[in-house]
Amino acid sequence: MHLRYSYRVYPTAGQRAALAKTFGCARVVYNDGLAARKEARKTGRPYPKATDLQKSVITAAKKTPERAWLASVGVDPLIQSLRDLDTAYRNFFDLVSGKRDGRPVGLPRFKSKRDARQSLRFTRNGFRIRSNGKLNLAKIGDVRVKWSRALPADPSSVTVVLDAAGRYHASIVVDVELEHLPEVDAEVGIDLGLTTYAVLSDGSVIDNPRFLRKAEKKLKAAQRELSRKAKGSRNRSKARRKVARAHAKVADTRKDWLHQQTTKLIRENQAVYLEDLNVRGLARGRLAKSVHDAGWATFRRLLEEKAARYGRVIGIVPRAFPSSQLCSACGHRDGPKPLRVREWACGACGVLHDRDLNAARNILAAGQADRLNAPGGPVRPGVAIPRRARPVERGTHLGDLRTTGIRATGAGGIPTR
Numbered sequence: 001m002h003l004r005y006s007y008r009v010y011p012t013a014g015q016r017a018a019l020a021k022t023f024g025c026a027r028v029v030y031n032d033g034l035a036a037r038k039e040a041r042k043t044g045r046p047y048p049k050a051t052d053l054q055k056s057v058i059t060a061a062k063k064t065p066e067r068a069w070l071a072s073v074g075v076d077p078l079i080q081s082l083r084d085l086d087t088a089y090r091n092f093f094d095l096v097s098g099k100r101d102g103r104p105v106g107l108p109r110f111k112s113k114r115d116a117r118q119s120l121r122f123t124r125n126g127f128r129i130r131s132n133g134k135l136n137l138a139k140i141g142d143v144r145v146k147w148s149r150a151l152p153a154d155p156s157s158v159t160v161v162l163d164a165a166g167r168y169h170a171s172i173v174v175d176v177e178l179e180h181l182p183e184v185d186a187e188v189g190i191d192l193g194l195t196t197y198a199v200l201s202d203g204s205v206i207d208n209p210r211f212l213r214k215a216e217k218k219l220k221a222a223q224r225e226l227s228r229k230a231k232g233s234r235n236r237s238k239a240r241r242k243v244a245r246a247h248a249k250v251a252d253t254r255k256d257w258l259h260q261q262t263t264k265l266i267r268e269n270q271a272v273y274l275e276d277l278n279v280r281g282l283a284r285g286r287l288a289k290s291v292h293d294a295g296w297a298t299f300r301r302l303l304e305e306k307a308a309r310y311g312r313v314i315g316i317v318p319r320a321f322p323s324s325q326l327c328s329a330c331g332h333r334d335g336p337k338p339l340r341v342r343e344w345a346c347g348a349c350g351v352l353h354d355r356d357l358n359a360a361r362n363i364l365a366a367g368q369a370d371r372l373n374a375p376g377g378p379v380r381p382g383v384a385i386p387r388r389a390r391p392v393e394r395g396t397h398l399g400d401l402r403t404t405g406i407r408a409t410g411a412g413g414i415p416t417r
């Protein structure tokens with residue numbers, strides 16, 4: 001499977017200039033390719049093929065006085081830039097034709113010098129890792145890399161990214177072998193929260209780390225400072241840079257932390273069950289900020305990637321599942337409760353519940369029931385149960401759980417089967 005590893009790189013002033021030139025050339029090639037396709041569409045001609053496009057906007061263009069400077073940079077990133085254009089078109093058409101679903105994407109747009117993020121991709125012929133640890137990029141030179149973690153295999157491509165904070169990263173794709181971990185008995189349900197990061201069905205709590213809150217405080221201070229600077233002033237652009245840096249710091253810190261948490265969960269459990277939170281839907285509402293901060297989408301993606309790699313199972317419990325309404329001890333449905341209710345006693349059996357822990361236990365039971373009921377037996381490692389393939393209709397989960405999971409729970413809320 002392909003994995004992406006990202007490292008900070010520190011190009012010299014000369015290398016930064018060479019990168020800037022190549023960013024510019026790759027952007028021009030992309031835009032020329034896009035213009036050629038748009039022109040073909042307007043005049044009713046068929047879309048130029050990728051190879052023809054490459055000939056016209058790179059090979060032939062280099063020989064014209066207007067584009068002669070394309071010859072001064074490596075050709076590999078230029079070809080990759082056209083590939084990206086191809087991919088952008090393909091994604092759009094696959095979405096329109098219903099071949100693929102997901103986040104809506106529009107037709108490719110022209111790139112601008114002012115885009116916050118600039119990137120270049122080098123394939124196998126365009127880069128090399130030197131024995132001294134430097135990353136050699138064709139026509140750029142040997143760039144210093146901070147190898148923050150070991151690269152597990154030979155890289156197949158390198159993307160150099162310049163972000164809004166002015167930092168350079170090398171995003172390296174490697175093809176790694178699956179390394180299935182020895183099986184363990186433990187399985188866990190996770191309730192993602194707002195007060196704590198998550199509560200696990202075994203009773204443990206993942207708290208929001210303090211260093212993250214500290215980084216966020218710095219970001220807020222930088223944002224306030226920015227809002228006080230006059231528009232168009234030099235101080236304002238300085239302050240904007242500071243905000244971008246603080247943003248990047250928060251994002252990096254959060255990602256590191258999410259990596260640690262997800263690795264631990266995958267190592268310790270054979271199966272991990274989560275609720276299908278509609279992060280995009282939630283983010284539009286009032287909870288927007290905290291939802292983004294919590295990075296739930298990233299949390300889930302990392303769990304899925306790691307489960308696939310290490311031979312574990314991720315089960316996603318449908319959004320409609322009333323995880324906070326059911327009693328995890330007896331299965332009684334106690335009705336919805338406002339968010340401020342943190343503890344409640346079951347109206348049927350009288351057990352006193354911590355809201356989040358009870359929800360986590362229900363998610364575990366529902367996930368396990370779903371896994372048993374899935375057509376074709378237990379789900380494959382790391383693959384979320386697709387909603388369409390689920391045997392149970394929305395709203396009928398309760399009855400189903402009563403027969404398979406929740407009724408069979410022991411004193412600890414852990415199913416005894």
Ligand SMILES: [Zn+2]
Nearest residue numbers: 327330346349
């Ligand atoms: Zn009960």
